[in-house]
Amino acid sequence: MQTNHSISVDCAVFGFDGRSLKCLLIKRDGQDLKLPGSLISDEEDIPSAAYRVLEEMTGLRDIFLKELSVFSNPSRVGDKDLEWINHFYNVHTTRVVTVAYYALVKLDNKIMSHTREKEALWKDVALITTLAMDHKDILNKALSMLSRDMTHSPIAFELLPRKFTIRELADLYKAVLGVEIDNRNFRKKIIGCGYILPTGEKEKGVAHKPAEYYIFDKNRYRREEKKIQKLNFINWNE
Amino acid sequence: MQTNHSISVDCAVFGFDGRSLKCLLIKRDGQDLKLPGSLISDEEDIPSAAYRVLEEMTGLRDIFLKELSVFSNPSRVGDKDLEWINHFYNVHTTRVVTVAYYALVKLDNKIMSHTREKEALWKDVALITTLAMDHKDILNKALSMLSRDMTHSPIAFELLPRKFTIRELADLYKAVLGVEIDNRNFRKKIIGCGYILPTGEKEKGVAHKPAEYYIFDKNRYRREEKKIQKLNFINWNE
DNA sequence: TTTCTTAGCGTATTTTTTACGCTAAGTTTG
DNA sequence: CAAACTTAGCGTAAAAAATACGCTAAGAAA
Numbered sequence: 001m002q003t004n005h006s007i008s009v010d011c012a013v014f015g016f017d018g019r020s021l022k023c024l025l026i027k028r029d030g031q032d033l034k035l036p037g038s039l040i041s042d043e044e045d046i047p048s049a050a051y052r053v054l055e056e057m058t059g060l061r062d063i064f065l066k067e068l069s070v071f072s073n074p075s076r077v078g079d080k081d082l083e084w085i086n087h088f089y090n091v092h093t094t095r096v097v098t099v100a101y102y103a104l105v106k107l108d109n110k111i112m113s114h115t116r117e118k119e120a121l122w123k124d125v126a127l128i129t130t131l132a133m134d135h136k137d138i139l140n141k142a143l144s145m146l147s148r149d150m151t152h153s154p155i156a157f158e159l160l161p162r163k164f165t166i167r168e169l170a171d172l173y174k175a176v177l178g179v180e181i182d183n184r185n186f187r188k189k190i191i192g193c194g195y196i197l198p199t200g201e202k203e204k205g206v207a208h209k210p211a212e213y214y215i216f217d218k219n220r221y222r223r224e225e226k227k228i229q230k231l232n233f234i235n236w237n238e
Numbered sequence: 239m240q241t242n243h244s245i246s247v248d249c250a251v252f253g254f255d256g257r258s259l260k261c262l263l264i265k266r267d268g269q270d271l272k273l274p275g276s277l278i279s280d281e282e283d284i285p286s287a288a289y290r291v292l293e294e295m296t297g298l299r300d301i302f303l304k305e306l307s308v309f310s311n312p313s314r315v316g317d318k319d320l321e322w323i324n325h326f327y328n329v330h331t332t333r334v335v336t337v338a339y340y341a342l343v344k345l346d347n348k349i350m351s352h353t354r355e356k357e358a359l360w361k362d363v364a365l366i367t368t369l370a371m372d373h374k375d376i377l378n379k380a381l382s383m384l385s386r387d388m389t390h391s392p393i394a395f396e397l398l399p400r401k402f403t404i405r406e407l408a409d410l411y412k413a414v415l416g417v418e419i420d421n422r423n424f425r426k427k428i429i430g431c432g433y434i435l436p437t438g439e440k441e442k443g444v445a446h447k448p449a450e451y452y453i454f455d456k457n458r459y460r461r462e463e464k465k466i467q468k469l470n471f472i473n474w475n476e
Numbered sequence: 477t478t479t480c481t482t483a484g485c486g487t488a489t490t491t492t493t494t495a496c497g498c499t500a501a502g503t504t505t506g
Numbered sequence: 507c508a509a510a511c512t513t514a515g516c517g518t519a520a521a522a523a524a525t526a527c528g529c530t531a532a533g534a535a536a
Contacts, residue, residue, distance in 0.1 A: 004242040005280075007335060042243075042333065046310040069305050070337050072284040095280065097245060099308050152390075154474045167513075173472070185494065187515065189472065208513040209501040221474075233417060234427065236392045236459075405482070423525065425484065446482040447532040 006085075006093040009050045010037035010100050010135065011065075012142035013057070015107040015122060016159040018168065020175050022107070022122040023139060024057065024115060025131070028084065034132040035139065036120070037098065039089050050101045058105060059114040064158040066149070068100040068141050076134045102142040104158035147177055154195075154221060163199055163213040166190055195220035244323075244331040247288045248275035248338050248373065249303075250380035251295070253345040253360060254397040256406065258413050260345070260360040261377060262295065262353060263369070266322065272370040273377065274358070275336065277327050288339045296343060297352040302396040304387070306338040306379050314372045340380040342396035385415055392433075395454040401437055403449035404428055433458035 012035055013024035025033040036057045040049040047065070054063050077085065077096050086092055105111055107122070115122065125143060130136060150156055156172050157164075169190065170181045190196050195217045203210035250273055251262035263271045274295045278287040285303070292301050315323065315334050324330055343349055345360070353360065363381060368374060388394055394410050395402075407428065408419045428434050433455045441448035 004329075004331065005245055005278075007243050007245065040243075040310075043312060045312060046308055046335070067307050070284055070308060072278075072337075074281060074283060091242075093242065097284070099310075151472055152474065165514090182495075183513080184496080184515075184517090189493090191515095193474070205503095206513080207503045208511080209503095209515085211514055233389050233415065234411070235389065236431070403483090420525075420527085421482080422484075422486090422527080427524090429484095443534090444482085445534045446480080447484085447534095449483055 006039055006091065006096045007046070008037050008039045008096050008098040009046055009053060010035045010071075010098050010138055011050055011053055012068075012100070012102040012139050013054065013105060014102060014125075014142075014146065014159065015105050015111075016172050016175065017107055017122075018171065021125045023125050023128060024120050025123050025128070026057070026118070026120045028132060032132040033123075033128075033130075033135075035135045039085070039091070039096070046099050050099075050103075054103055057115065057118055057120055058111050060105065060111065064104040064155060065101050066103075066145070068102055068138065068145055070097060070099050071134055071138060072097045073134065078133070081133050098138075100138045100141065102146060104146075104155060106159065106161055108161065150176055154216065157216040163201065163215055165203060165211040165213060167211055169214075190214075194224050244277055244329065244334045245284070246275050246277045246334050246336040247284055247291060248273045248309075248336050248376055249288055249291055250306075250338070250340040250377050251292065251343060252340060252363075252380075252384065252397065253343050253349075254410050254413065255345055255360075256409065259363045261363050261366060262358050263361050263366070264295070264356070264358045266370055270370040271361075271366075271368075273373045277323070277329070277334070284337050288337075288341075292341055295353065295356055295358055296349050298343065298349065302342040302393060303339055304341075304383070306340055306376065306383055308335060308337050309372055309376060310335045311372065316371070319371050336376075338376045338379065340384060342384075342393060344397065344399055346399065388414055392454065392459060401439065401451040401453055403441060403451060405449055407452075428452075432462050 015022045015024070024036060026036055028034050036053050038049055038053050040046055044052070047067075050065055051061070051063070054065065055061055074095055076098075082094070082096070085096060112122075125139070128136070128139060131139065150173070156169060159172060160168060166187050167183075170183065170186050173179065174181055196214050197217050197220075199213045199215055201213045203213070253260045253262070262274060264274055266272050274291050276287055276291050278284055282290070285305075288303055289299070289301070292303065293299055312333055314336075320332065320334070323334060350360075363377070366374070366377060369377065388411070394407060397410060398406060404425055405421075408421065408424050411417065412419055434452050435455050435458075437451045437453055439451045441451070
């Protein structure tokens with residue numbers, strides 16, 4: 001029985017620029033686009049490898065990261081891709097199984113200059129048509145997982161600056177989930193939740209009534225979370 | 239760079255006997271208990287390996303199966319475990335990364351006799367204290383994923399016979415989620431959903447008013463699912 | 477025959493969601 | 507400089523969903 005394989009990680013890194021969802025892509029050999037990734041080494045566990053890739057690409061250490069699933073189709077890496085991998089990593093492997101993650105980052109100046117330096121690019125996810133290997137499949141799965149997660153847990157704030165307006169939050173939901181949102185009811189929901197707090201600061205230089213900045217209070221969220229004892233626990237349409 | 243690893247699958251297989259949730263365990267060397275699993279071979283992808291293990295253990299092909307996550311701690315397999323693996327599979331490996339799944343089965347006579355033959359045992363999950371390697375961690379993660387999934391999608395029926403009473407369904411939820419359920423409101427919710435249909439048949443030989451048997455209509459569920467356009471899409475406490 | 481248990485229907489209350497009117501505070505336009 | 511335009515942000519009413527709980531029915535067991 002032959003049972004030795006190479007294992008890699010691949011990360012779909014998402015950012016939000018206020019208009020649309022972006023994904024971080026890198027050019028392989030200056031040609032095909034692919035997700036950032038790496039083979040894992042003997043000493044590290046797989047999440048560590050993912051964090052290593054993320055730090056390399058973004059310069060950041062504390063990044064929201066979640067495992068998607070394993071992609072293991074024996075033919076997912078074609079001969080050409082395999083050649084590139086063996087050359088790039090100086091190994092001899094015939095099959096690579098990858099563990100896919102998605103990550104969420106705030107698109108501030110720091111990260112933008114770092115990724116520019118790495119010659120990576122932030123591409124609007126709606127405009128990504130093909131990627132190397134099965135990376136388009138990974139991206140698709142990441143997008144559907146992200147949609148699901150954004151409705152079930154407060155991870156939207158990983159994509160927004162620390163201080164954000166309620167409009168920015170709504171725009172993010174519109175962009176990712178593709179839904180229409182009623183401004184007035186959305187506000188009520190957000191303000192009513194108890195852990196999204198006004199800062200007293202306001203927008204400047206916008207062509208309309210300036211909105212107040214809010215912050216997400218993680219500790220308060222956790223406290224509220226514990227209080228809730230949902231009896232209305234079954235909801236099979238989510 | 240050394241990058242070759244062995245990959246395995248491990249499955250937490252759950253069943254429900256009407257009283258409590260059971261997990262399928264096998265004895266290694268007639269001693270330690272572990273989850274069913276296997277190394278994967280070069281030709282198969284990982285889900286196929288999981289189905290192979292499940293068919294071997296249960297005799298069944300169409301089983302609900304879902305990936306949990308990858309367990310990759312370099313020291314998750316101790317020296318003793320490694321020795322057993324190398325001997326059992328006739329390989330030479332120093333590290334095994336495992337992809338964990340959970341599976342749901344209906345505990346009917348057929349499966350019970352098959353697992354008995356395989357000398358596997360169905361143990362009440364509440365009574366499982368230790369398992370080989372990191373299999374207890376895998377089990378814990380499987381249990382929390384199962385709880386989550388059972389509240390968000392209609393997978394409870396994978397654990398029940400085709401025809402079930404509303405009480406049996408409620409008992410399953412009580413057992414898995416550890417919640418109290420009001421019989422009257424639960425019925426309303428179940429019957430109101432539109433895809434759990436009465437069969438006309440009734441229980442026999444119970445020491446109380448016999449209940450009607452219901453079936454879960456998968457096609458009707460999918461149709462209803464499409465109809466729903468949830469605007470109330472954000473619920474961060476689920 | 478009484479007691480016990482669960483089935484199964486109904487009603488009233490509370491909570492949550494949805495729809496939508498309205499004023500406020502800025503910038504842009506003419 | 508006033509009118510037009512855009513988004514902020516408050517409020518109210520209606521609809522829908524969740525919850526609490528009373529009650530009778532149908533069987534077995536005592």
